Amino acid sequence: xxxxxxxxxxxxxxxxxxxxxxxxxxxxxxxxxxxxxxxxxxxxxxxxxxxxxxxxxxxxxxxxxxxxxxxxxxxxxxxxxxxxxxxxxxxxxxxxxxxxxxxxxxxxxxxxxxxxxxxxxxxxxxxxxxxxxxxxxxxxxxxxxxxxxxxxxxxxxxxxxxxxxxxxxxxxxxxxxxxxxxxxxxxxxxxxxxxxxxxxxxxxxxxxxxxxxxxxxxxxxxxxxxxxxxxxxxxxxxxxxxxxxxxxxxxxxxxxxxxxxxxxxxxxx
DNA sequence: ATCCGAACCTGACGGC
DNA sequence: TGCCGTCAGGTTCGGA
Numbered sequence: 001x002x003x004x005x006x007x008x009x010x011x012x013x014x015x016x017x018x019x020x021x022x023x024x025x026x027x028x029x030x031x032x033x034x035x036x037x038x039x040x041x042x043x044x045x046x047x048x049x050x051x052x053x054x055x056x057x058x059x060x061x062x063x064x065x066x067x068x069x070x071x072x073x074x075x076x077x078x079x080x081x082x083x084x085x086x087x088x089x090x091x092x093x094x095x096x097x098x099x100x101x102x103x104x105x106x107x108x109x110x111x112x113x114x115x116x117x118x119x120x121x122x123x124x125x126x127x128x129x130x131x132x133x134x135x136x137x138x139x140x141x142x143x144x145x146x147x148x149x150x151x152x153x154x155x156x157x158x159x160x161x162x163x164x165x166x167x168x169x170x171x172x173x174x175x176x177x178x179x180x181x182x183x184x185x186x187x188x189x190x191x192x193x194x195x196x197x198x199x200x201x202x203x204x205x206x207x208x209x210x211x212x213x214x215x216x217x218x219x220x221x222x223x224x225x226x227x228x229x230x231x232x233x234x235x236x237x238x239x240x241x242x243x244x245x246x247x248x249x250x251x252x253x254x255x256x257x258x259x260x261x262x263x264x265x266x267x268x269x
Numbered sequence: 270a271t272c273c274g275a276a277c278c279t280g281a282c283g284g285c
Numbered sequence: 286t287g288c289c290g291t292c293a294g295g296t297t298c299g300g301a
Binding site for chain 1: 292
Binding site: 032033034073074075090107108109110111152257258 | 271272273274275277278279280
């Protein structure tokens with residue numbers, strides 16, 4: 001669920017319900033997430049939500065004296081509900097608002113996080129993050145400069161947050177397919193045109209997915225339990241053995257750093 | 270400094 | 286039916 005496009009569409013869908021509204025209090029039912037839920041979050045009362053931002057896959061909820069930092073981990077979801085909705089097994093955190101709405105966090109695997117930070121520049125989880133993939137600062141020159149000494153395979157390197165944030169396991173494979181680059185290629189072996197294609201592909205794939213995420217989010221907010229996150233056309237991810245949509249060659253799969261990778265052996269070099 | 274595997278958790282699924 | 290191994294869209298940490 002929580003690819004960057006989903007986090008972005010979550011932000012856009014949730015913001016209208018909570019920005020400018022009054023947060024009455026938080027309900028923490030299961031504090032053991034990736035780290036313990038920050039103590040400050042328990043103490044919140046009668047706070048106005050000033051803004052909701054996104055950095056990488058983190059959602060940043062701004063209050064007067066600090067920020068709630070939310071990460072969805074592998075299995076987290078956020079929904080807007082009416083406050084009477086009874087919690088279920090994996091509903092770990094609620095933010096209750098004076099307008100009758102509740103922001104509910106559900107996360108079966110509990111790899112997510114709810115942290116408090118008064119100064120975002122001091123945040124341990126945000127401090128070392130590389131550029132946003134859709135920003136100007138992620139460009140061909142940056143990729144080539146950062147990759148110059150990288151001998152390891154390009155695919156796991158794309159998922160390193162110091163290079164660029166927000167490229168998860170699905171979009172690493174998809175971006176490499178679109179760029180025609182084999183996932184095993186050493187990162188420092190890409191030519192200038194290849195680096196240019198790769199940067200453009202990452203931006204295009206994420207952008208297209210964000211645009212398709214809007215439809216997903218409406219289901220999300222209606223809390224009908226039907227995610228449907230993958231309505232977008234995936235070219236290679238999860239398609240091992242199936243014909244390449246471009247050339248018909250069976251899609252290959254393998255592993256990099258314990259994560260599955262998919263590619264077309266004919267289209268990607 | 271850099272790399273890789275382990276770790277954090279629960280649930281779904283396929284094979285025996 | 287049940288037990289076991291494997292896999293899952295993320296990120297940090299420790300040890301080599």
